[in-house]
Amino acid sequence: MKFVWTKKANACAETRDSDEEDAACTLMHPPSTSETDAFTRFRATCSGPPDVWDRAPVASWMLDALRRTWHWVPIVPERELRTFAWRSVEALEGTDAPGLRELRRAVYGRLRRRTSLQELQSLQEATRADAIRNGTEGLRRCEPAAAGALALWHAATPFVYDAAFWAAEFAALHDAYVVVRGRAPGWEWVGDLGHSVLTRVKPAFFTTGRPDVIAAALAEARNRQALLLRDLLPAPFAAPPVPARVWRNHQSVFCGRCGPWLKDGVIDVIDDVRFRACARCDTPLIERH
Ligand SMILES: [Zn+2]
Numbered sequence: 186m187k188f189v190w191t192k193k194a195n196a197c198a199e200t201r202d203s204d205e206e207d208a209a210c211t212l213m214h215p216p217s218t219s220e221t222d223a224f225t226r227f228r229a230t231c232s233g234p235p236d237v238w239d240r241a242p243v244a245s246w247m248l249d250a251l252r253r254t255w256h257w258v259p260i261v262p263e264r265e266l267r268t269f270a271w272r273s274v275e276a277l278e279g280t281d282a283p284g285l286r287e288l289r290r291a292v293y294g295r296l297r298r299r300t301s302l303q304e305l306q307s308l309q310e311a312t313r314a315d316a317i318r319n320g321t322e323g324l325r326r327c328e329p330a331a332a333g334a335l336a337l338w339h340a341a342t343p344f345v346y347d348a349a350f351w352a353a354e355f356a357a358l359h360d361a362y363v364v365v366r367g368r369a370p371g372w373e374w375v376g377d378l379g380h381s382v383l384t385r386v387k388p389a390f391f392t393t394g395r396p397d398v399i400a401a402a403l404a405e406a407r408n409r410q411a412l413l414l415r416d417l418l419p420a421p422f423a424a425p426p427v428p429a430r431v432w433r434n435h436q437s438v439f440c441g442r443c444g445p446w447l448k449d450g451v452i453d454v455i456d457d458v459r460f461r462a463c464a465r466c467d468t469p470l471i472e473r474h
Contacts, residue, residue, distance in 0.1 A: 216245075224246055224249070227241070227242075227246065228246075228250075233459075233460035233461075234250040234251070234253070234254045234422055234460050235420070235422040235460075237250040238250055238251070238415070238420075238421065238422065239415070241411055242404075242407070242408055242411060243404070243407035243408060243410070243411050244269075244349075244353050244407055244410035244411045244413070244414045245350060245353065245354065245407065246411075247411060247414055247415070248346065248349055248350045248353070248414075249350075251346065251421055252346045252350075254422070254460060255346070258421050258422060258424075261345070262345075262418050262421055263345045264296065265417045265418040265421075266345045266346065266348065266349040266418070267292075267295050267296055267340075267345055267348060267349070268296055268417055269349050269352075269353070269410075269413060269414050269417050269418070270292070270339075270340040270345075270348045270349045270352035270353070271292055271293060271296060271340060271352075272413060272417075273336065273340070273352050273353050273356040273410060273413070274292075274333065274336040274337045274340050274352050274355075274356050275293075277329070277332075277333030277336055277337070277356060277359045278329045278330040278333045278359065278363075279323075279328075279329065279330030279331060279332070279333030279334035279337070279359070280333050280334060280336070280337040282319075282330070282334055284312060284315050285312060285316075285334060285337055285338070287308060288308045288309070288312055288337065288338065288341050289337060291304055291305055291308050291341060292305070292337065292340045292341050302343040303343075305341045305342070305343050306343045308341060309338065309341045309342065309343075312338060313338075316334065316335060316338040319331060319334060320332075320334065320335045320338075324358075325389065326385070326386075326388065326389060327362045327365050327366065327369075327388040327389055327391075327392060328362060328366075329359045329360075329362040329363045329366065332355050332356075332358040332359035332362055333355070333356070333359045335355040336351075336352050336353075336354075336355035336356040336358075336359060337352070339351035339352045339354075339355060340352035349414075353407070353410045356406065356410070357403050357406035357407050357410065358403070360402055360403075360405070360406040361399050361402040361403050361406065362388075363402075364398060364399075364402040365388050365391050365392060365398070365399065365402075366388055368391065368395070368398060369387045369388040369390075369391040370384070370387070372387070372391050372394070372395070422459075422460075424459075426456055426457035426459065427457055427458050427459050427471055428454055428455065428456050428457065428458070429454070429455065429458040429470065429471070430452055430453070430454050431444070431452070431453065431454075431455055431458060431461075431470055432444020432445070432447060432450045432451070432452055432453075433450065433451055433452070433453040433455070434447050434448075434449055434450050434451075434464075435449075437464035438455060438458075438461055438463065438464060438470060439463050439464055439465055440463035440465075440466060440468045440470060442463075442466070442468075443463055443464075443465040443466055458470040458471045459471055
């Protein structure tokens with residue numbers, strides 16, 4: 186696992202004048218190739234989004250499944266996802282910073298329906314510049330408080346899928362940095378000459394020198410989040426199945442356009458076409474019926 190915070194942070198600092206760049210938190214980073222591959226392999230073993238939800242070892246995969254198939258979810262589970270975001274961040278270092286107190290109260294207030302989405306949005310806007318500046322500085326030094334503050338800031342995002350996803354990601358990073366801060370001082374590093382200036386940058390070097398420690402800490406945090414998310418929202422896809430007549434060839438199903446061209450295709454009724462797509466053109470089958 187490789188961290189690119191410093192590079193991203195510099196990019197953030199250089200483009201701070203651009204309104205467009207300021208519209209998004211530039212500290213967000215896409216998952217690494219190995220993480221994406223692991224998710225793809227896992228998804229291939231699942232029968233559908235409900236199965237992903239039940240078995241995923243990390244919350245981000247569950248949230249990805251939920252978000253991709255939001256149109257199958259009977260009711261947007263705002264309360265549950267916001268609660269998940271809040272519970273992921275409430276105890277983290279950095280979330281009680283004076284500049285974030287109002288935001289923190291607002292996120293908690295949203296669980297009690299005391300805060301509107303508009304209020305969350307305007308508080309997020311008001312704290313955006315500080316959040317990016319402090320986050321940029323702090324993440325460079327692997328400070329748990331910086332990751333914690335960013336986790337809280339994201340928990341206030343009005344669009345609750347983003348709130349849950351990014352609050353959890355930065356919360357996991359917070360936990361990884363706590364481990365880094367604990368382990369780095371005792372780490373024997375070839376560049377360590379005992380100078381105080383080197384001691385300050387040692388945690389950052391530790392993340393490069395011991396990626397296995399970071400990966401284990403992140404995995405542990407994300408696994409805990411998966412258990413919490415399943416506990417708060419046991420069955421988001423619970424809706425009546427939709428049976429339909431489709432073209433079928435052994436285990437694969439096909440849409441009405443591709444089906445007639447199959448060599449051994451038959452028309453058959455299957456119990457549930459939600460989450461099923463044509464094996465040839467990937468069109469969701471439910472739209473055909
Ligand atoms: Zn098709």
